[in-house]
Amino acid sequence: MSSPIDQNPTAPPAGPPKTPSAQVVPQFEAVPADRPRRRYAVVGTGHRAGMYIGALTGEHADVGRIVAWCDPNPARIGYYDQQAGPGLPAYTPGDLERMIQEQAVETVIVTSPDVHHAGLVDRALRAGADAVVEKPLTTTAEGCRLITDAVAETGRDVVMTFNYRYAPRNSSLREVIASGRIGTVTSIHFEWVLDTLHGADYFRRWHRDKANSGGLLVHKSSHHFDLVNWWLGDVPQRVYATGGLRFYGDQAAQQRGLGERPDRGTGAGNDPFSLDLREDPRLKALYLDAEHHDGYRRDVDPFAPGVSIEDNMSLLVEYAGGASLTYSLNAHSPWEGYRVTVNGTRGRAELDVVERSHIDLDEQGRAVLDPSATPDDASDDLRPQRDRLLVQTHWARAEEYPIPDGIGGHGGGDAILLKDVFRRDLRIGDDPLGRAAGHLDGVRAVAVGIAANRSLTSRLPVDVADLGLGVDLATGKSV
Numbered sequence: 509m510s511s512p513i514d515q516n517p518t519a520p521p522a523g524p525p526k527t528p529s530a531q532v533v534p535q536f537e538a539v540p541a542d543r544p545r546r547r548y549a550v551v552g553t554g555h556r557a558g559m560y561i562g563a564l565t566g567e568h569a570d571v572g573r574i575v576a577w578c579d580p581n582p583a584r585i586g587y588y589d590q591q592a593g594p595g596l597p598a599y600t601p602g603d604l605e606r607m608i609q610e611q612a613v614e615t616v617i618v619t620s621p622d623v624h625h626a627g628l629v630d631r632a633l634r635a636g637a638d639a640v641v642e643k644p645l646t647t648t649a650e651g652c653r654l655i656t657d658a659v660a661e662t663g664r665d666v667v668m669t670f671n672y673r674y675a676p677r678n679s680s681l682r683e684v685i686a687s688g689r690i691g692t693v694t695s696i697h698f699e700w701v702l703d704t705l706h707g708a709d710y711f712r713r714w715h716r717d718k719a720n721s722g723g724l725l726v727h728k729s730s731h732h733f734d735l736v737n738w739w740l741g742d743v744p745q746r747v748y749a750t751g752g753l754r755f756y757g758d759q760a761a762q763q764r765g766l767g768e769r770p771d772r773g774t775g776a777g778n779d780p781f782s783l784d785l786r787e788d789p790r791l792k793a794l795y796l797d798a799e800h801h802d803g804y805r806r807d808v809d810p811f812a813p814g815v816s817i818e819d820n821m822s823l824l825v826e827y828a829g830g831a832s833l834t835y836s837l838n839a840h841s842p843w844e845g846y847r848v849t850v851n852g853t854r855g856r857a858e859l860d861v862v863e864r865s866h867i868d869l870d871e872q873g874r875a876v877l878d879p880s881a882t883p884d885d886a887s888d889d890l891r892p893q894r895d896r897l898l899v900q901t902h903w904a905r906a907e908e909y910p911i912p913d914g915i916g917g918h919g920g921g922d923a924i925l926l927k928d929v930f931r932r933d934l935r936i937g938d939d940p941l942g943r944a945a946g947h948l949d950g951v952r953a954v955a956v957g958i959a960a961n962r963s964l965t966s967r968l969p970v971d972v973a974d975l976g977l978g979v980d981l982a983t984g985k986s987v
C-alpha cells in the first residue's frame with residue numbers, strides 16, 4: 509500500500525520482488541488449522557497504518573484480523589474501511605477502552621501521531637489489550653514513565669516496530685560487530701542525510717511542531733539510536749547536542765531571500781518544495797478530502813511560519829560500556845542515505861548506503877517523485893544507489909561483507925518485520941540477530957533524543973539517568 513509518490517525513498521521499490529535470503533527471513537511453523545485469528549484494532553488510520561492493514565488483509569490474514577478502527581477523523585477510517593471489508597465498527601480515541609471491551613480487541617496497533625502514543629498505549633494495556641506501537645515509543649520522559657509503569661502493573665506486552673533492524677544491511681553490520689571481527693567497539697560515527705523531498709515532508713506535516721513529534725531527534729533519529737544501541741548491545745549514558753533550524757521555516761527562508769511563498773502546496777504550481785495532494789489519489793483521499801473534519805493540512809509549505817523543530821543536528825553520546833557516538837542528521841541534502849563507521853580494537857567496519865542519489869526536476873520545475881520507486885539508479889555513476897559494507901582488520905586489506913537481499917520497504921525491512929510481529933509465536937528457533945524489540949528498546953532509543961532536546965536548550969551535556977524515564981536502561985528495572 510505504498511504511495512506511488514511516497515517521499516520516502518525507502519518505500520518498496522517497483523519491479524519484480526527480490527528473492528530474500530534465508531539468513532534474514534525467519535522461518536515460521538504453519539498455522540494450526542483450528543486456531544482463532546487474533547483480534548486487532550488499528551488506532552490512528554493515516555499513512556503508516558496502511559502497512560499493517562495491508563498485512564492483516566493480505567499475507568497475515570490467516571493469523572489475525574482487524575475488528576475495529578479508532579481515529580478522530582471519520583474520512584480516514586472510511587478510506588481503509590472500504591478496502592478492508594466495509595462496515596467494521598469505528599471509534600474515536602476517547603472511546604478506546606469501550607472499543608477494546610465491546611470488540612474483544614486483543615492487540616491495538618498504534619499508528620497515531622507520536623505525541624499520543626504513550627497515552628494510548630497506557631490506556632490500552634490497562635483496558636486489557638496488548639500493543640504494537642510505531643516508533644518513536646513516545647516523545648517525552650513522562651511518556652516513558654507512563655508506559656513502563658503500565659507494563660509493570662499490567663504485565664501486558666508492547667511490541668516496538670523498529671523496522672530498520674530488519675533491513676539486511678543493518679543486520680549485517682550487527683553480525684560483523686557481534687562476531688568480534690573488529691574487536692571491542694571504541695567509537696561509532698553515524699551521519700544520516702535526508703534529501704529535500706523526504707526531509708521537507710517533516711516540515712509540512714504535524715511533525716513540524718515539536719510538541720507533536722519531539723523534533724527529528726526523537727521522531728526520526730530514534731530509528732538510528734535504536735540501531736546503535738542494538739549494534740553495540742549497550743545503553744546510552746550521556747548526551748550533548750547542538751543544532752537548529754537553518755533551512756526550513758519562515759525565518760531561514762527570509763534570510764535566504766526566498767520571497768513570497770504559498771501557504772500550502774496544493775494548487776501552488778511549479779515548485780520543488782510543494783506537494784500537491786491532488787496528484788496522488790491516496791494522499792487526496794486520506795488528507796485533502798478529510799480536511800473538513802479536523803482542519804489538518806498535510807501539505808503546509810515547509811517555509812511557512814510555525815516550525816519548532818530543527819533541521820541540522822549534531823550529537824556526542826557516551827555509552828555505558830565506554831564507546832562513544834558522533835551523530836549528525838541533516839534534513840535538506842541533495843541526496844539521501846547514510847554512512848556508519850565503527851572503530852574497534854582489531855579494525856573497522858564501514859557501512860555506506862545511498863537510498864536516492866539525486867532528485868530530478870521536470871520541465872515545470874517540480875520535483876519528480878518517481879526515483880523513490882526505482883531500484884537501480886543507473887543514471888548516477890558517481891553516486892549509484894547502493895548498500896556497501898566494508899570490513900578491514902589491522903594489517904589487512906578491506907573486504908566487502910556480503911549483504912543479503914531483503915523484501916519490502918525500508919531497505920528490505922518492513923515485510924520481515926511484519927512476519928515477526930504477526931507470526932512471532934509460530935517462529936521456529938530464536939533469532940540470532942535479536943531483532944524483535946519491546947518497550948524497553950523503545951525507551952532506550954528515545955532516551956537519546958529526549959536528552960538531546962534538553963541539551964539543545966541548556967547547552968550542557970545531559971545524563972540519561974537524570975531524565976526520570978522510570979526505568980534503569982541497563983537492567984530494565986523500575987526506578
Ligand SMILES: NC(=O)c1ccc[n+]([C@@H]2O[C@H](COP(=O)([O-])OP(=O)(O)OC[C@H]3O[C@@H](n4cnc5c(N)ncnc54)[C@H](O)[C@@H]3O)[C@@H](O)[C@H]2O)c1
Nearest residue numbers: 552553554555556579581584601619620621622624642643
Ligand atoms: N517506522 C517507520 O518507518 C514509520 C514511517 C512512517 C510513520 N511512522 C510512524 O507512524 C505513526 C503515524 O504516522 P503517519 O505518517 O501515518 O501519520 P498520519 O498523520 O498519516 O496518521 C496519523 C493518524 O492518527 C490520527 N490521530 C490523530 N490524533 C489521534 C489520537 N489522539 N488517537 C488516535 N489517532 C489519532 C490522525 O487522524 C491520522 O489518521 C507515527 O508515530 C510515525 O512516527 C513510522
